[in-house]
Amino acid sequence: MAERALVVTELTKSYGEKLALDGLSVSLEDGAACALVGPNGAGKTTLISILLGLIAGDSGRATIFGDEAGSIAARKHIGYLPDVPSFPGWMRADEVLHLSRRLSGGDDVVDPLLEAVGLAGNRRPVRMFSRGMKQRLGLAQALVSSPRLLILDEPTSALDPAGQRLFHDLVRSLRGRATVLYSTHSLGEAEQVCDSAIIVNAGRLVRQSSMDNLIREGQGLFLDVSGPVDRLVDLLGRVPWVSALDRSGATRQTLSLRVADLETAQRELPGLIASSGVVLHSLNPRGLADIFLDLTGDSR
Numbered sequence: 001m002a003e004r005a006l007v008v009t010e011l012t013k014s015y016g017e018k019l020a021l022d023g024l025s026v027s028l029e030d031g032a033a034c035a036l037v038g039p040n041g042a043g044k045t046t047l048i049s050i051l052l053g054l055i056a057g058d059s060g061r062a063t064i065f066g067d068e069a070g071s072i073a074a075r076k077h078i079g080y081l082p083d084v085p086s087f088p089g090w091m092r093a094d095e096v097l098h099l100s101r102r103l104s105g106g107d108d109v110v111d112p113l114l115e116a117v118g119l120a121g122n123r124r125p126v127r128m129f130s131r132g133m134k135q136r137l138g139l140a141q142a143l144v145s146s147p148r149l150l151i152l153d154e155p156t157s158a159l160d161p162a163g164q165r166l167f168h169d170l171v172r173s174l175r176g177r178a179t180v181l182y183s184t185h186s187l188g189e190a191e192q193v194c195d196s197a198i199i200v201n202a203g204r205l206v207r208q209s210s211m212d213n214l215i216r217e218g219q220g221l222f223l224d225v226s227g228p229v230d231r232l233v234d235l236l237g238r239v240p241w242v243s244a245l246d247r248s249g250a251t252r253q254t255l256s257l258r259v260a261d262l263e264t265a266q267r268e269l270p271g272l273i274a275s276s277g278v279v280l281h282s283l284n285p286r287g288l289a290d291i292f293l294d295l296t297g298d299s300r
């Protein structure tokens with residue numbers, strides 16, 4: 001069986017009274033592109049810091065390709081891109097990468113890497129780079145030692161939407177070079193780059209699942225309706241494709257439907273609305289942000 005890229009078992013870490021990781025267990029197959037998703041304070045940075053060997057857990061274990069997190073062997077497996085990478089402003093991109101390569105003892109991959117991140121031939125000093133360019137250089141730097149595990153920590157938090165999209169395209173194009181662990185607040189971002197997600201909240205694992213499954217299980221519709229809403233709720237209670245129904249509001253009400261079969265729901269819903277006699281004000285699909293809120297709740 002292939003060696004797993006990451007195995008985290010019952011990992012716990014407190015800062016004084018604050019429990020940041022609470023018996024977290026997750027694992028990652030070699031070659032996966034997995035998002036680490038959770039709201040502020042979920043424990044993502046703490047987990048990454050332990051994987052990088054910057055801090056130690058209180059109990060439990062983490063191994064990277066079989067090597068204990070924090071060991072020299074484990075560190076050699078990892079390439080890391082922080083949210084805001086910094087470089088000596090006077091250096092050029094190629095100089096940054098040559099220096100990193102010498103320090104890490106990696107292969108001579110500087111030119112292809114600069115090409116891959118769209119910085120080939122750029123002779124300007126890094127201080128003249130935009131944030132997006134710095135992030136792309138940071139990605140190249142993280143890859144310079146040919147790591148087996150690439151950890152990206154909220155890498156687009158300082159980028160505008162266009163810069164984010166470019167960065168997502170770039171990470172997607174680099175998939176296959178390394179196993180990817182991509183920390184983000186957003187399932188929407190995770191979907192752009194990753195095929196699976198580890199969702200954490202309050203230091204605990206909420207779900208580890210493929211993106212496809214998360215989206216399928218969370219799919220549904222929001223209906224804004226008024227009039228004989230009880231009648232519509234009654235009709236919806238009888239069809240097999242509704243898996244959950246929440247209702248809020250007074251005169252004008254919002255029905256939140258989770259559906260097992262979206263296509264059937266979209267085909268049959270207009271008929272149910274018409275026969276119930278309600279007035280439909282709006283109909284919207286549930287998005288990834290709704291799925292994220294469902295899974296992480298409001299437990300902070």
Ligand SMILES: Nc1ncnc2c1ncn2[C@@H]1O[C@H](COP(=O)(O)OP(=O)(O)OP(=O)(O)O)[C@@H](O)[C@H]1O
Nearest residue numbers: 015018019020038039040041042043044045046047
């Ligand atoms: N050095 C520290 N001292 C005290 N508490 C800390 C420290 N670092 C983190 N914490 C607390 O531990 C918990 C987990 O924090 P962590 O930074 O790991 O979460 P996160 O998921 O990375 O959050 P964010 O998305 O906001 O970066 C939070 O409640 C945070 O306040």
